[in-house]
Amino acid sequence: MGAEPLLKLTDVKSCYGNIQALHGISLEVYPNEVVCLIGSNGAGKTTTLMNIMGVVRPTCGEIVFAGKRLNGLATPRIVSMGISCVPEGRRIFPALTVEENLQMGAYTQRGATSEIEETMSWVYELFPILKERRTQMGGTLSGGQQQMLAVGRGLMARPRIMLLDEPSLGLAPLLVEQVLGAVTRIKQEGVTVLLVEQNALAALEISERGYVLENGNVVLTDKASALIDNETVRKSYLGQE
Amino acid sequence: MRRLMMALVTIMVIFSLSAYGADNPIRIGGLAALTGGASMQGQQAREGALMAMEDLNAAGGVLGREVQVFMEDSQGVATAAVNAFRKLMDDRKVCAVIGDHQSTAVLAFKPIAIQNGIPVLATGSAMAVTEDANPWIFRVREYDSLAATALVNAAIKEGYKKIGIFHNTDQFGVGGRDNVIAAMKAVGMAPVATAGHNTGDKDFTAQLLSFRRAGADAIIVFTHNEEQALICRQFDQLLPGVAYFGSMSLSQTSTIQMAQGAAEGKYSATPYTLTNMDARVQEFAARYRAKYGHDPELFSVLYYDAVMMVAEAVKMGNSDAPLSVRDNLHKIKDFPGVSGLNYTFNAIGEAVNEIFIVKIEGGQPKAAFKIQG
Amino acid sequence: MDFLAEQLPIVVQQLIAGLAYGCIYGLVALGYNFIWNAVGIVNLAQGDFVMVGGYLYAASFVPVVASWLGPGSAGSSFWTALLLTAVGMVLVGMVSQRIVYYPLRASHPRTIMISTMALSIFLKNFAIVAWGTYPVATSGLFGQKWFRFDLFGLGTVTVLYQYVFILVFTAILLVVQSAFFSRTRLGRSMRAVAQDQLAASLMGINTPLIIAITFAYASILAGVAGVLLAPIFLVSQAMGSIGLKAYTASIVGGFGNVIGALVGGLLVGSIEVLSASYVSSVYKDAIVFVVLIAFLLLRPQGLFGKKVIGSL
Numbered sequence: 001m002g003a004e005p006l007l008k009l010t011d012v013k014s015c016y017g018n019i020q021a022l023h024g025i026s027l028e029v030y031p032n033e034v035v036c037l038i039g040s041n042g043a044g045k046t047t048t049l050m051n052i053m054g055v056v057r058p059t060c061g062e063i064v065f066a067g068k069r070l071n072g073l074a075t076p077r078i079v080s081m082g083i084s085c086v087p088e089g090r091r092i093f094p095a096l097t098v099e100e101n102l103q104m105g106a107y108t109q110r111g112a113t114s115e116i117e118e119t120m121s122w123v124y125e126l127f128p129i130l131k132e133r134r135t136q137m138g139g140t141l142s143g144g145q146q147q148m149l150a151v152g153r154g155l156m157a158r159p160r161i162m163l164l165d166e167p168s169l170g171l172a173p174l175l176v177e178q179v180l181g182a183v184t185r186i187k188q189e190g191v192t193v194l195l196v197e198q199n200a201l202a203a204l205e206i207s208e209r210g211y212v213l214e215n216g217n218v219v220l221t222d223k224a225s226a227l228i229d230n231e232t233v234r235k236s237y238l239g240q241e
Numbered sequence: 242m243r244r245l246m247m248a249l250v251t252i253m254v255i256f257s258l259s260a261y262g263a264d265n266p267i268r269i270g271g272l273a274a275l276t277g278g279a280s281m282q283g284q285q286a287r288e289g290a291l292m293a294m295e296d297l298n299a300a301g302g303v304l305g306r307e308v309q310v311f312m313e314d315s316q317g318v319a320t321a322a323v324n325a326f327r328k329l330m331d332d333r334k335v336c337a338v339i340g341d342h343q344s345t346a347v348l349a350f351k352p353i354a355i356q357n358g359i360p361v362l363a364t365g366s367a368m369a370v371t372e373d374a375n376p377w378i379f380r381v382r383e384y385d386s387l388a389a390t391a392l393v394n395a396a397i398k399e400g401y402k403k404i405g406i407f408h409n410t411d412q413f414g415v416g417g418r419d420n421v422i423a424a425m426k427a428v429g430m431a432p433v434a435t436a437g438h439n440t441g442d443k444d445f446t447a448q449l450l451s452f453r454r455a456g457a458d459a460i461i462v463f464t465h466n467e468e469q470a471l472i473c474r475q476f477d478q479l480l481p482g483v484a485y486f487g488s489m490s491l492s493q494t495s496t497i498q499m500a501q502g503a504a505e506g507k508y509s510a511t512p513y514t515l516t517n518m519d520a521r522v523q524e525f526a527a528r529y530r531a532k533y534g535h536d537p538e539l540f541s542v543l544y545y546d547a548v549m550m551v552a553e554a555v556k557m558g559n560s561d562a563p564l565s566v567r568d569n570l571h572k573i574k575d576f577p578g579v580s581g582l583n584y585t586f587n588a589i590g591e592a593v594n595e596i597f598i599v600k601i602e603g604g605q606p607k608a609a610f611k612i613q614g
Numbered sequence: 615m616d617f618l619a620e621q622l623p624i625v626v627q628q629l630i631a632g633l634a635y636g637c638i639y640g641l642v643a644l645g646y647n648f649i650w651n652a653v654g655i656v657n658l659a660q661g662d663f664v665m666v667g668g669y670l671y672a673a674s675f676v677p678v679v680a681s682w683l684g685p686g687s688a689g690s691s692f693w694t695a696l697l698l699t700a701v702g703m704v705l706v707g708m709v710s711q712r713i714v715y716y717p718l719r720a721s722h723p724r725t726i727m728i729s730t731m732a733l734s735i736f737l738k739n740f741a742i743v744a745w746g747t748y749p750v751a752t753s754g755l756f757g758q759k760w761f762r763f764d765l766f767g768l769g770t771v772t773v774l775y776q777y778v779f780i781l782v783f784t785a786i787l788l789v790v791q792s793a794f795f796s797r798t799r800l801g802r803s804m805r806a807v808a809q810d811q812l813a814a815s816l817m818g819i820n821t822p823l824i825i826a827i828t829f830a831y832a833s834i835l836a837g838v839a840g841v842l843l844a845p846i847f848l849v850s851q852a853m854g855s856i857g858l859k860a861y862t863a864s865i866v867g868g869f870g871n872v873i874g875a876l877v878g879g880l881l882v883g884s885i886e887v888l889s890a891s892y893v894s895s896v897y898k899d900a901i902v903f904v905v906l907i908a909f910l911l912l913r914p915q916g917l918f919g920k921k922v923i924g925s926l
Contacts, residue, residue, distance in 0.1 A: 053816060079818030091813035093806050100796075104806050107799075108818035157818065276739065278852055280747035410896050437896045441855060443847045444631060447891035450624055467749050467848055478760045478772055499751045499848050501758060 004067070006031045006192055007052070007083075007161055012061035014051050021047045023216040024061065029161065029194050034187050036195040036203040036224070038237055039213035045196040046088055048213070049163045052194075053085050054078045066160070080108040082160035086167060088196075090150040094139025098130055101138045101149055105156030116156070122189075123152040126182060144175035151182060161192040168199045180206055200237040204228050212237070266307040267561045269294075269551050270329035271544060272340035272350075274317035278440060281466060281495060282342050282540050286364070287312045288533055289541035290339060293548035303552045304559065310548060315341045322346035323353065330359055336561040337554075337570075339381075339547040340364050342540055345412050351378060360567040362547040364540060366489075367416050374589040377567055381547045381584065382539075383489070383512045383593045384614075385413075389420030389463075390427075391510040391612040392486045395598040396459050397428065399508075401484055405434040405457035407448060407472065409464040417463030417488060433457050438468065445472050449479040459484035466490045470499035477503055484508070492599050492606040494536045504601040512593050513539045514606050517581045525579035539580075546578035623769035628887045634777035636883025637784035641839045642860030643867065643875035645832030651808035651870050652828040653715065655723045658730040660836055661857015662737040666706055667837025668849035671699040672752035673745045692755045696841050700834050707833030708826050715829070716822070738851050754845030755779060780842050787838070788876070804828055859886070862906040868919025877917060 005028035014022040022044050029035045037045045050056040052063055054075045063070040070078055093101050106116045124131035127148040147167055154162055168176040183193055184206055197203035204210055204224040212220035227233050271290045273283035294310040302308055311333045315322035322341055329335045337360040341347050344365030354361045355377050363370050364382045371380050396404055406421050408414035434455035436448035452460055462472055469490045476485060485507040490496050492511035497504045515526055529537040554569035555561045575583040584592040594614040599606035642664060649657045675695035683691055714729045756775035765771050795801040806814040807824040815821045863882045867874025882902055890898040
């Protein structure tokens with residue numbers, strides 16, 4: 001664990017309309033960690049990610065990335081600083097080809113085409129099926145392939161940290177393994193990951209640390225291995241007695 | 242709150258003072274489509290009416306009082322015309338209303354005018370405007386059957402025997418068609434084909450080809466400026482060698498310009514033409530051009546003349562009471578207008594009883610001959 | 615058989631005109647679709663953009679450009695004025711969306727549509743103030759020139775050069791457009807924003823800017839339609855009514871569908887012209903709107919659409 005956190009949220013509060021969704025979230029992600037946020041539906045996991053991305057503005061608190069305050073910055077600016085987000089429900093562009101989807105991921109990469117192509121061949125290496133389907137429209141892919149495309153698209157931005165929102169949602173167990181396995185490989189490439197999952201066990205198994213969210217509050221944080229053994233967590237989130 | 246009320250009352254008092262001030266102007270209303278599809282004619286009307294007002298005031302007003310002309314927008318829509326008429330009558334307290342140039346509008350507010358006793362000098366050409374001979378309703382324009390008869394006579398005079406009718410499907414066009422058919426029937430003829438089009442149509446190929454199939458050697462076209470210009474443009478290609486007699490709109494400079502040369506050699510009927518060498522016509526046209534930068538058109542001179550006639554009636558009766566204005570309008574004899582016409586209202590209120598057949602040559606409507614009604 | 619032979623040249627002649635009008639409807643319909651896809655609203659001022667384009671071209675730029683370039687420069691005048699009109703339409707589209715769409719972007723689409731209706735009324739009245747009430751005639755590249763050709767000895771077909779020009783110009787424009795959308799970064803971003811705004815902004819795309827550009831592009835298309843029509847029609851406020859025909863084209867083709875817009879446009883143009891000839895010249899507009907209503911009732915997704923759209 002490095003001395004300085006890469007991403008640090010301090011007492012972040014946020015509202016959707018009149019409803020307060022976050023009641024003061026504080027969390028830290030250190031370089032080259034995989035950290036997961038677990039919690040039930042409506043606990044504020046996705047809202048936390050949307051606050052980091054600048055899609056939703058925090059009403060108070062501070063979000064700092066690599067020493068820079070993110071509060072008030074526009075999403076494109078945040079993306080170009082090295083944060084990419086794989087949104088819940090994949091949200092790939094259905095009427096763009098697989099390759100075009102990946103190109104969109106590299107939107108903020110103003111560098112040479114060769115660099116983008118290099119990243120793309122890395123993504124293709126990670127998910128060979130995408131290479132096979134590269135001229136196909138995104139919308140024609142199966143659910144698992146779409147999730148791989150979403151992850152691959154997120155990687156195209158060459159992020160320092162990647163926010164993954166429910167990547168296993170709606171996938172068959174075999175595909176869950178495949179997608180989450182990719183997370184480990186992403187980490188090996190030096191990308192930090194903040195993972196949001198309802199599938200708590202699978203998430204904790206690949207994470208170093210975890211935060212448990214309930215009603216917009218962080219109720220528990222510990223090493224992933226410790227959380228798996230924690231009684232409350234086992235009862236509430238792992239479905240084990 | 243009290244201060245606000247005081248301020249409001251003061252403002253209202255100032256407004257009412259300016260409206261009913263000591264100088265007590267003579268108020269004349271004008272209605273024209275200042276916006277909407279017919280706004281081109283409406284703006285000509287406005288320019289003519291306002292120029293009459295300035296001329297009257299420059300000559301010291303009427304009965305020593307200032308003349309005010311209020312132009313309201315009828316939008317070429319019946320309901321809007323009724324509202325505009327009520328505004329002139331109730332708010333502006335005018336002694337007479339000039340217009341509207343669309344008969345549909347006139348017919349909509351005519352009952353209100355009669356009921357409330359406001360003289361109307363209409364500039365729409367439908368027969369229905371004056372057919373009930375109401376003393377409050379006058380017309381300062383040619384009526385449709387006059388134009389229709391003139392065009393039929395002109396076509397016959399030029400030796401055409403197989404005449405087709407192309408008309409707008411609005412009240413003006415349908416009335417025109419019926420009048421043309423009646424005028425032909427009077428000389429024992431019938432149209433070889435008739436076809437209609439809507440205001441706003443742009444492509445007339447289908448209808449023009451139907452005249453070709455019917456073997457027409459001349460067509461009479463009753464419609465408004467924009468359609469008239471577009472029909473002229475398409476006509477030359479599709480019906481070469483066929484003669485063209487257009488309703489009044491074809492005689493207007495603006496239509497001839499829009500037709501981009503396609504109006505050449507075509508005939509039209511109008512009570513007013515700039516090629517009339519009458520000194521009144523030429524002198525007015527010169528002043529109008531100097532003021533507005535373009536030629537006067539029919540509605541410019543008709544609205545000008547109508548304002549002048551209302552002023553004359555006020556002078557004659559030494560009063561701007563609507564009833565007095567009405568009665569004195571009926572007494573006007575041979576009033577010389579800048580249109581080149583001399584106006585006398587007949588029993589049903591018609592003032593224009595002669596019309597020119599013009600032929601467009603070199604972009605100008607040249608008077609060919611005059612037809613009396 | 616004789617009847618057919620006699621009618622054929624007339625039908626061909628009418629169809630060429632109908633397809634040319636159809637191209638125009640298609641261009642305007644594309645504008646509807648791009649805005650619909652990007653922000654989910656029907657821009658009710660789209661037809662008035664045609665009118666503004668026509669006026670900018672015929673009343674503002676043609677006279678100015680012609681006086682720069684001097685006489686005998688009809689060709690270069692046309693292209694220069696066309697280009698200037700396109701630039702003008704970019705401004706019109708950008709400014710319109712900033713006032714009419716952007717402040718209301720979080721509101722219900724119906725609210726935004728009312729605001730585009732206000733824009734439509736404003737533009738009509740603005741045209742009176744800016745360009746007066748006289749319809750403007752302009753000659754374009756070919757003026758009123760026609761050509762005749764013989765159709766298999768059955769008869770002569772008379773066609774305006776401008777009709778052919780419209781067909782060719784639209785075809786070229788569509789090829790360029792398709793290359794733009796697939797080959798350029800901006801084109802791809804416009805497609806991405808139309809498909810998923812949130813995902814697009816998570817890619818780092820400045821979505822408000824792309825939406826503004828989409829409005830600008832839709833108004834360029836409308837402006838070009840105005841320029842192409844100006845020599846055939848007269849430019850007047852009434853030109854805005856073309857919006858309703860184009861809207862019909864959108865519905866017939868399938869709202870939001872690019873190919874649908876064109877096919878719908880060509881269909882509406884042909885139906886209009888042929889029904890004028892063979893059904894009723896007076897009711898040809900009514901016939902087009904019967905088609906519109908029939909599609910709304912029986913096949914609201916149009917010919918090519920998949921999504922059924924709710925309340926429009």
